[in-house]
Every structure is written in structure tokens, then in C-alpha cells.
Amino acid sequence: MSTTYVRMEIFRTFRNTRFVFFAIAFPVLLFLLQATVFVNADAPDHAKVAAVLMVNMMAFGTISGAMSVGAKLAFERAAGWQRQLRLTPLSGPGYLTGKAISGMLVTLPPLLLVPLVAVVFQGVRIDAGGWLHIVLGIWLGAIPFVLLGLLLGQFGTADSMQPVNMVVTMGMGFLGGLWIPIESMPGWLHTVSQVMPSYWLIQIARPVVTSDLTTGFGTAAGVLAIFGLVFGAAMIRRYRKDSARV
Amino acid sequence: MEKTQSRAEVAAGAAVHLTGLRKQYGDVHAVDGVDLTIAPGEIVALLGPNGAGKSTTVDMILGLTTPDQGDVTVFGSSPAKAVAHGAIGAMLQGGSLLDDATVGEMVTMVASLHRKPTPVADALRRAGIEDFADRRPNKLSGGQKQRVRFAVALVSDPDLLVLDEPTAAMDVGTRREFWKSMYQYTASGRTVLFATHYLEEAEEFADRVILMRAGKIVADGSVAEVRALAGGRTIRAVVPGATEPVIAGLPAVTGHEFRDGRVVVSSSDSDVTLRALLTRCPDAHDIEITSIGLEGAFLTLTAEESETVR
16 A cells, blocks of 8 residues: 555545535535524524534534545446556555545545634634544544445445435434434434434534533444444455455 | 476466466356466467457456466466566556546556556656646547556556557557557567457567467467468358358358358368359359458357367
8 A cells, every 4th residue: 555545545535526515515514504593693502502513513524524435446346446456566455444544534624624613603612622532533433434435335336326325424414413413303213313323423522512412432432333343344344255256 | 207397497487377277157167278378578469259268367367366277377476476566567458547536646656556666757658648647537538548558557567468458449540559659668578468359450469379269279379370270261252042051061161150241251272162152152242262361260260169270
């Protein structure tokens, strides 16, 4: 694996207008919309509610960014680029690691932009330790989503990946408490939402911004670790099968 | 013992050495016992109809497919090792470029994966694409794309180039250009194995021609040798009412085909075949007799029983 490889992956991602819209612009705009429409600007707890919405949108942007690696993988598999790379010293694990690293790095813009907007326009104030917890926590929590993207990318074709990614991301968004805050969910939906890994991603950061409906950092980290192990194992298994067949 | 050693020496000295290679997909014997030695510096054309096993053979040489039986060595080591050392460069079939990266970025990236790559500018110049290094593949013609893939194949500075139908998307002029740059590249003693369906390319550019049919090598030699092996001449004629058994039943026929309303017959003795044809089908007209080209040899050797030829 080379840094040139990872760098090219990142350039390619940012050239994709779909990515720039869904993973960067969309979470920022949706945050501003929710924070202005749902919460009265003069309400005393405005900043606190905005902080909760901020965490949701950070998580959403991060998930969109992390899962974008899947579409690339599917395309490269279909186009024969993977086969071409197998004729270089780059190993299969090296190929996937490069994709995973680039997937982690392209999540940084939404992860940093949403809080910036929250601080500048919505008066969100959190201490340095809190910021570190939120940003680093959500960033590391993106690992299972990168692995899920790499897993789905090995099943999908270049054409089917867009709708598949869309459905999965929207499912996570609606059901997992990102687009509909869990505070506003009816009881049954709150129960359902706990099946989604995205629910646990926001629970990583939630204790910093609220004490309502939190599961605790340890539980959330543990659940995400299990998701990560399952997605990772399935992804490696699938890759081995796939490259033996080609 | 001595024999084994000399065999090992052959394998070590050869660019490509295949012994008893077999690969089966379900009931289909894609490659059915191929033995082949390619010496360093040889330019070898691999010909055969679709399904002859060319691509499977190529994939096993590249290490993309594992043989069921038999051995592959490339410069004395396994394909995987040869690939890791950057000894193999290949243009694979099908589109394998990224539309969201520029030509320069792609070649640079592949170069960065190799240990001792050619300078990227050199690779681009050799492939004749230095002018569109900043462009993306979706803005290029089919022939230009092929040349980008050529640059990707040669940027590792390989000793063996494997090209699977390299000129498939090119017009005649571009094909000439492509082979010209290939020739310059191979003047320095590199080994080239290319699969093609343009017989004239094999005739013009290869030192050696290998014909495959049904997973086996049916002919192997210089262009002149392969042509001689098939022998004879080709008769083309419009034959109203010609049927398969009538044509196949003519004396001295080594192969036949119905093409565009005409009958194309390869014959080891065209005088005898023609006399019989005119007796049995007096309406035959527009008769042409040509000395067999590689195309005729190809037709003869791949259409008929392979055992006699081997």
C-alpha cells in the first residue's frame, strides 16, 4: 500500500458531487434547518437541544462518508480495476486497508463542519474535553460503517450500489435516530432504533450533550465493536471467496 | 535425475514455462493439458476461437486463476512472486480505468505500488499519451484508453508483457501506432505474449504463433511454419444449394466455412478439390483460389480434429 494510493482515493471521493452533497452539504443544511425550525431561538435550552441535533447530524455525515467506499469498491470490481491492481505488489489486504483508511479520512469534513456551524450560528458551547470525546468518539465509531460499506460494495454492482447505499443510509437515518431525534420517537420506534448501528453511534457522543435517553458510553462502544467485528469478518470472508473465484 | 535437472534449468531460463496445465469450470475443460515454453525476448501471438482457453491460460500465467493441475513459472518463479517483483505487466480485456481519476494520477498511483517503476513521464511518452495526462478516461476515445492501459502495464518496467486483445477498440491507424510503440519497447529484449483476433497482427508482429482450440495447443511455430502445417490453398466460391455434407465430403478438404453466402474451403490439394466441386455442383461460380494465409491455417487447424496436427 502506498500513500499515493490513499491520496488518490481521497481526491476521487471529493470529486464526486453526490458525495459532497450527501456527506458534507446535506448534514450541515439539515442541522441548520432542524436547529432553527424545531427549536425556538430564544428558548433557554436552545443551545442544549441544538447540541443534540448536532451530534445526530455529525453521525449522519460520518456514516454517509464512511459508506461511500462501498460504491467505489463495487465499481472497481465491475470495471476490472481490481484485477489490474492484482498485477501489482499491492496485496488484497493492502487494497482493502487503503480503501478503509481513505473511508475514515473522508468522514472528517462533516465531522468538523457540523460542529463549526453549531458553534458559530447556534451558540453551542462545550468544553475541550467534551469536544474531544464527541469528535474522536464519532470518528472511531465510523469504523464499523466503513467495514459495512466495504462489505456491501462486494455484493453490489456499480449500478446497484447507489440505491443500496441510499436505502441503508436512509434506514439508519430514519430508524436509527439521526433524522428523527430519539426524543421525538414514539416508544415502539425507539425500541426498533436500537437495532441500528447508527443508534449506538450517537450514544457514543450523547452523554456529553444530554443526560436524557442515554445508554452510557461503555455500552455504546461495546455494541459498535461487536457490529465492527461482524461486518469486518463478513467482509474479509466475502473478499477471500470473491478473489478466489475471479 | 539429469533430465529433471535440465527441465528445471529450462524452467528457470524461460520467460514463461507451462507444464501439464489444466483448468476445469464445471464440465468444461477450459484448459486441457497445455505445455509451453516461451524464451526471453520472444514475441508470441496466441490465437484461437472464443472459448479456446486463451484467456484462462493468460489468467493462469498472471496468477489471477489457480490451475487445477500443472505448473506455471514466470522467469523461474511463481506468478505471484513475478508479479510482486514487477516482472509482469498486463493489459487485461475489458475496460479497467477509473473515470474519476486523471490518466496521470492512475499511472502515478500504479507506479507508486511497484518497487522499481519507470518514471511516469517515460511511461506516458512511450504509450503516446503525454498530451492527455490531465484528462479523465471518459473524455478519451477507445484507442486512447487502450494506450492508457498500455502505460499502466509498462510503468512497472516489466520483463514480460501480456496483452489480451490490446487493439480491440482501435482503428487501423491507431493500431499501427500502437504496434510501432510496442516494437520500440520490445527492441530492448522484452518478452511479449499477446492474444488477438486480428490475424494480420500475428502475421506481422509475432515471432511465433500459438493456435489454441478446445483448451489445447493445436499448432505452435513461426508464422511460416504454422502456415505450412496447414498446407494447401483456400478456395472461395458461391455455390448455390451447397450443404454441409457435400462440402465436407469433397476430397482433400481440411476445413470449410460458410461465410456471407460463400463457401470457404481449405484444401491440401486445390486441383482435386476444385474438380470434384465443379462435378458435384456445376452451378458454382465466382471462384477464387488463394494460397493459404495464416487465416486459412487458423481455420483449418482450429476447425478440424486436432490430434492429427499435434
